[in-house]
Amino acid sequence: MAKKTYDLLFKLLLIGDSGVGKTCILFRFSDDAFNTTFISTIGIDFKIKTIELHGKKIKLQIWDTAGQERFHTITTSYYRGAMGIMLVYDITSPKTFDNIAKWLRNIDEHANEDVEKMILGNKCDMEEKRMVSKERGEAIAREHGIRFFETSAKNNINIERSFMELAEAILNKTPSRDTSTNHTNVHVSQSSGHSSKCC
Amino acid sequence: MAAYRARIKEFHDVLNEDQINLKRLKSMCFNGIPDEPGSVRALCWKLILNYLPLSPSKFLSFLEKQRKLYSSFIQEMIVNPGKQHFGKSGKIDVTFEDHPLNPNPDSQWVAYFKDNDVLVQIDKDVRRLCPDIGFFQRATEFPCQDVVNAAEMETLRKRVDCSVLQSHTVMKNRQGAYNWKSSKKSTVEYDLLPDGKEAHWEVVERILFIYAKLNPGLAYVQGMNEIIGPIYYIFASDSEREWSEHAECDAFFCFTNLMSEIRDNFIKSLDDSAHGIGNMMMQLMNRLQLHDPDVGSLMVTQDLKPQYFSFRWLTLLLSQEFPMPDVIRVWDSLFADSKRFDFLIDVCLAMLLLIRDDLLKNDFSSNMKLLQRYPVFDIHLVLSEAVRLQKS
Numbered sequence: 181m182a183k184k185t186y187d188l189l190f191k192l193l194l195i196g197d198s199g200v201g202k203t204c205i206l207f208r209f210s211d212d213a214f215n216t217t218f219i220s221t222i223g224i225d226f227k228i229k230t231i232e233l234h235g236k237k238i239k240l241q242i243w244d245t246a247g248q249e250r251f252h253t254i255t256t257s258y259y260r261g262a263m264g265i266m267l268v269y270d271i272t273s274p275k276t277f278d279n280i281a282k283w284l285r286n287i288d289e290h291a292n293e294d295v296e297k298m299i300l301g302n303k304c305d306m307e308e309k310r311m312v313s314k315e316r317g318e319a320i321a322r323e324h325g326i327r328f329f330e331t332s333a334k335n336n337i338n339i340e341r342s343f344m345e346l347a348e349a350i351l352n353k354t355p356s357r358d359t360s361t362n363h364t365n366v367h368v369s370q371s372s373g374h375s376s377k378c379c
Numbered sequence: 380m381a382a383y384r385a386r387i388k389e390f391h392d393v394l395n396e397d398q399i400n401l402k403r404l405k406s407m408c409f410n411g412i413p414d415e416p417g418s419v420r421a422l423c424w425k426l427i428l429n430y431l432p433l434s435p436s437k438f439l440s441f442l443e444k445q446r447k448l449y450s451s452f453i454q455e456m457i458v459n460p461g462k463q464h465f466g467k468s469g470k471i472d473v474t475f476e477d478h479p480l481n482p483n484p485d486s487q488w489v490a491y492f493k494d495n496d497v498l499v500q501i502d503k504d505v506r507r508l509c510p511d512i513g514f515f516q517r518a519t520e521f522p523c524q525d526v527v528n529a530a531e532m533e534t535l536r537k538r539v540d541c542s543v544l545q546s547h548t549v550m551k552n553r554q555g556a557y558n559w560k561s562s563k564k565s566t567v568e569y570d571l572l573p574d575g576k577e578a579h580w581e582v583v584e585r586i587l588f589i590y591a592k593l594n595p596g597l598a599y600v601q602g603m604n605e606i607i608g609p610i611y612y613i614f615a616s617d618s619e620r621e622w623s624e625h626a627e628c629d630a631f632f633c634f635t636n637l638m639s640e641i642r643d644n645f646i647k648s649l650d651d652s653a654h655g656i657g658n659m660m661m662q663l664m665n666r667l668q669l670h671d672p673d674v675g676s677l678m679v680t681q682d683l684k685p686q687y688f689s690f691r692w693l694t695l696l697l698s699q700e701f702p703m704p705d706v707i708r709v710w711d712s713l714f715a716d717s718k719r720f721d722f723l724i725d726v727c728l729a730m731l732l733l734i735r736d737d738l739l740k741n742d743f744s745s746n747m748k749l750l751q752r753y754p755v756f757d758i759h760l761v762l763s764e765a766v767r768l769q770k771s
Contacts, residue, residue: 198500198503198504198601199500199503218507218510219507219508219509219510219605219699220503220504220507220601220602220604222601222602222605222690222691222694222695222699223686223687223690223691223694224686224687224690225751226687226744226747226748226751228744228747228748239744241744246601247601248500248600248601249647250600250601250645250646250647251601252647253647253650254650254686254690257686
């Protein structure tokens, strides 16, 4: 049984059209590296990263989803448990930006009402191919009252920052439970063998 | 070594009969097709995927017919539309009654733009096909002549480029003067081959595009690239030129045959039907519960849902779980399975049982990692465990 080495667990979800760079963003954040040769995500992928925020160790369980419509029945089932959702578009592809409205509707339909949302305009290193201005990104985010960043997984711009801000927003609305209650939970699950659900 | 040579001879004997005994061939393929010489596996796959007729004397006339048919698909779906829209001058005659903004649903332009949506998706995926082997980035020895030689034609590659407009950013410097911001050359992610040449991924792109056009209800779904990839790879690496030259056409028809059996996995509305992927995942979980109740209940208590890992395993016939040579070996058995793809569930079950000790030790996240990035195993161990399970 692995020891609990964290205080809180946050479940995050990455969504957006296919090819906008969701897997690359996650890879940059979790492994601090960039790789152009990613195969397409089929169904759902998963990574873990533990961060420290305000003296608390927070384990981020991050789900990376496939972008294509076909996988929506598979992926929308993850919306419900997510505490934070990152909606990614590609600043060089207007279509992926236009689809933000569609993705936001998906969130409204399938996610918890109080889920923390964030919009990311990825590939901002490709300035010469830009088709969506930063202002348009900011405008749609403002309209929906959502945080917004332009990011580059390639040049490592705003990746860490966006994850940290999302985690912070979730932390702020997490009722400040007494940490001792958490420890009690840990002991309970340890004594009952491998039945831990909170990982 | 003698046993290996005997096995190759056995294959040759079966393949050289006037009427090939498919049942016998399948049972031999199930145990693995010899890697050498290069032609045997490609030939066996073409037979067990029900593409080639069973009498070799009919191969020639059959292949001639199929290749003619495929070439007519290329003309009809790629060359002619490409010429029409590219035009001799490279411009479109807008006085023509059909035009890009024609709202009529019968407009050829409407169809053209719809096709481009499919094409952009295919393009994204084929460019990132099997990055662990260099094969798909290399030029094919046999580019499609109809396409590369038609100078006044818009190739699929160009069609995708056209759907992304080039732009420059205008920068204002401190003196208030406006400047084009220089474009960096480094943004070209893939080395495009010179005109007249085609990379293997472009061939795969064409196969998928034609398949999507011929199957509009299904069109293109992500993951199909991972199914066509290994088939085309085997056919295009055939050591005999008269086969490898036609790898594109043969791979197209074998892919079509294979898809007719697994296409339900790619259709969202069938997810919960008797044939859909949901049912297959349930079968896998039920059998796991039966064979290893400890792991079965662990899956429930840790909430390790089958969608988290077996969705990909089953949909892609395990093509993303193992390195290419192992995938090919697994597919020998899958294609040869008499109750086709029942064996796939056996293999998935074997994969779970082989890591059961780790699964029982780990917490949820370590288990997710383990299942999504399956550890390196001797593939024969996985397969022999699967065979044991199949018989049990």
